[in-house]
Amino acid sequence: MELAGLACAQTLATVYKKDKFPRVLVCCGPGNQGGDGLVAARHLGMFGYDPMVWMPKRLATQCKNMEIPIIHPTNDMSPLRDALARSDVILDAIFGFSFKPPVREPFDKALSLITESGLPIVSVDIPSGWDVEKGNAAGVGLNPDVLVSLTAPKEGAREFKGRHFLGGRFVTKTMAEKFNLNLPDYPGFDQIVELPFAGED
Template identity: 60%
Template sequence: MSLRYLSAKLAQQIDEELMGAAGAFSLDQLMELAGLACAQTVAKVYDTEKYNRVLVCCGPGNQGGDGLVAARHLSMFGFSPTLYMPKPGSKDIYKRLHRQCANMSIPTLPHDPPNDLATSYDLILDAIFGFSFKPPVRTPFDTLLPLLSRSKLPIVSVDIPSGWDVERGPVELTKNASGEDKQEQLDMSYLEPDVLISLTAPKEGVKGFKGRHYLGGRFVSRELEKKYQLNLPQYYGYEQIVELPPETDETTQKL
């Protein structure tokens, strides 16, 4: 059976069930497993010598927490991550994850990154926006996404490329002359990553993604997979990730 792609509402519902009485996971556990999957994806695709300097861009929410965990594991894997948090999260879990990175001597940029990112970094890990994001992109991220795009560096995005609508993909809502919402393709308003690591199950908005696509969600129980008919692929050995085949209309379904 074909892999299911999730709407924002159902992705949220599954997350709540994972952390509810039935799933019994804590947020810390899920972030640790998600961040490990992200770091494994980077290590799987990119050589530590050629792509050693990784700029890990973290948003203020749970997506940013995944990025902080990933940075810690990347450091253990032999990469040299640097954190950039234009709007640091305020929750205790976020602060603790950041402290864990500091304890491993992972630097955090005290200011905006340089305009010429390619002189300082080899790779970007995009952990800015999660599946709850709704366009348009607002400050301070409205200047960050164009900067990342212009760098021409390889980009690995976590769960959903930043700036993409979780159900419609790389579109942005604006107002037309009559004040009604419309969809427009806007240059530089979203990222176009080379690699995507979806978490739990891929989201509807990435059905047209053309790069290498991995899935990380080995924490999903068989009961939960069956309940939502996720039809997840098989994970091999001890890895937390599995590469998904190129998408066709025949191999994907919406849920």
């Protein structure tokens, strides 16, 4: 989770420089994806960004220690609406690998508000609302500008058209050989590498 969150923070910082996009709204869900988002929020704070977290009531201690504001999801969407109005970019860590439709409350309303905000979105592993294998077949998912896939790109991300990064070094050489994974080499100590657009070599 620490490496995943660091990779997400590095990706956001690579694409959205803090001089133009200092205010980051990190939207976290209740699962491991949300944990990745919280770690990313901490790193973004250390990188000099001004993060704010929208998340369920758990795992908040590290954010409080970093003095990162926290908003808890309820059926009242006005706190999220206000946070979106005071943000420059969104880190989407709401749903991840294990998500299965339909989107339940209050996250269904949250995804709509995030989409309507018009802010740039960086999604973690798979855009929230997308099925890990079928993509955005239900048509309810976010359409981010940037995706940071963790370990390897997911089948459902084939239709993703934005900037795509691979984050974290989670796959051993043995596993890559066993599953015939064609993963790029990591340059130096960086946790991320940008992938070519779909259809490019």
